[in-house]
Amino acid sequence: MNDPENNYPRLFSEGRIGSLRLKNRIISSPMEKNLGDPDGSVTRRYLGNVRARAEGGAALICPEDLYIDPGGKGNMLQLGIHDDAMIPGLQRLCGAVKDGGAAVVAEINHGGRQALLAATGTQPVGPSPIPFEGFRHGEMPRELARGEIEGVVASFEAAAKRARAAGFDAVMIHGAHGYLLNQFFSPRSNRREDEYGGGLEGRMRLPLEVAKSVRRELGDDFPLMYRLTAVEGLEGGLELDDVLALCRALEAAGVDHIDVSAGTYESSALITPSMEAAIAPNADVAGEIKKGVGIGVSVVGRIMDPDTAEEILRSGRADFVTMGRTLHADPYLPRKALEGRAEDIRPCIGCLKCSDLLGTGGPVLCTVNSRAGQEEETRIRRAGAVKSVLVAGGGPAGLEAARVAALRGHRVTLMEMSGELGGQVRYAAKAPGRADLMLLVQSLESEVRNLGVEVCLWTRVDGDEIRGRAPDEVVLATGALFGSSRVPDGAMLAGGELTPGVSIAELDPMDAMANGWDGRGLALIQGGGMRGCAVAGRLAELGGEVIVVEPGETLAGDLGPRARAPMVEKLTARRNVKIFVNTSLEGFDGDGAVLRNENNELRRIKGVRLAVPESLVEPRIEIFASLTDEFPHMNFHPAGDCSGPRGIFEAVQEGA
């Protein structure tokens, strides 16, 4: 067994934030989860979530940003700290975290122009009447009047007082991610001409007034943190020198600790970097800040594993690491790392499903962790009677089904007809920047094998197999297959023929992902959904010329907006990829393809030599039909793509 003391000596050393002693250097980053009550109070389901985070071993848990004023609420089901009526629920929340062995910090926030109109019912406010350009809402904010600014400071102060009354161990002022304090600080959103705008001093005024008044309210000893955006990545936005000046001023104002993040809602790829992004992108800027201040510094953003965390601490760039999605994917990461079981950690794959779910208003679940956001409801209990379970299919749905059945104490056999586990994910992971998808397969496979599941590769589940094994339950997770061509003979244009000597090959997307294409001539991807974009990216990366023909107006429209953005940006930036939206393929003719756009205009594309029909995924259900006929009394449970092709998220949820 590994020696955790040696593997992660810094990560598991005691630390301090002001007067607060912490058992290790891991802070659980705030994540809104749409689990609150519409009135802002804590729900039972919420308690289950924070309890799991605390039991997982992080030293300090920050549940989510708590709105200090109903006019600054960012989501319908966000937790509030705007009223004394919130205190009893927050007391229960603090109790749940402390029972789990961690300390708890309240992040207090005003959304400003990023508040959600549907949640507040009023026009948002901001430093200046400049709407933001983001994924969602961007109503024109009303400029806060001078007298109203005092009200904002008072609301922060009152929220801090409630946090202490509720039993929080620390308070963190939310000065990041483009919310109100960030809006006042940034020259991009603050065009005021009074003492709260203009030069650096004016733009720092509100953040510093808030920090000072919260410090006064809490007294000298109470731990006070400030979260800020160190990199906005926006034209006319913050410069690092401004940020360093603010950090020094915050230290002078009595702040004990700076938590370094990045991005605003206008550059949200920096808040939650996707799987395409670099690992720990904020660590270096945190190091710059740490050099400039005498107080503690932590850093957040795609710190996905304990080795990266240890390295950040070892290099002296931060005193603590803050982990958000990493712990959403596996709240037990700290405990597993400490116990020398790092290989059991379920890795966040940076798919941004959680961010997209936040935007839908529904519970913030997770692609790789079927329990996240529903911890109590999905508690895995030992089954009363041990059954034999046969799982057909080794994709994510089958692996998750096998894992959960084994955890419940059943005897589980998993059969996969190919020689490898992972199903379609193996192919999807070959798209540029999406290799992290395989981390999920690797971790599921490792866990399933450690749990003693019998894994049979090159084995197809059929009637003989079922008769021979006589399982009590059969999970059919046989996935989807690529159906017949959408380029049938009849699609050839009337009277059209391919020029003699010209042939257009056809590949199904999995073949294209696995084996590529020799790159001679143009490859046409018929359908620009997530699979089509993945194939286009893969073929283009291999050097081919690619065109994508999408009948709808959105590329990768089967992904949520945040998950879609990095994939589409990467694809559209390629010089060897041409994209036609609102366009359909009429057929092939002469030397290539004929496309029709939404205005009924035809366009000929010469030189097409490969066609990849993207959306021909059909559930592999024939096996289900034949087995249920043959074994009418057997319990069959379909899971994943075999009950309708979708994504990894649905596969894992159904597998569980």
Ligand SMILES: Cc1cc2nc3c(=O)[nH]c(=O)nc-3n(C[C@H](O)[C@H](O)[C@H](O)COP(=O)(O)O)c2cc1C
């Ligand atoms: C669903 C979701 C909700 C979030 N809610 C908050 C929040 O309430 N307050 C906050 O400061 N950051 C919030 N964040 C940002 C995270 O705290 C964190 O800074 C970000 O996800 C990057 O860290 P990670 O790569 O470890 O996830 C949220 C992120 C996600 C994905």
Ligand code: SF4
């Ligand atoms: S949904 Fe995706 S990005 Fe979010 S925590 Fe889970 S794996 Fe990570």
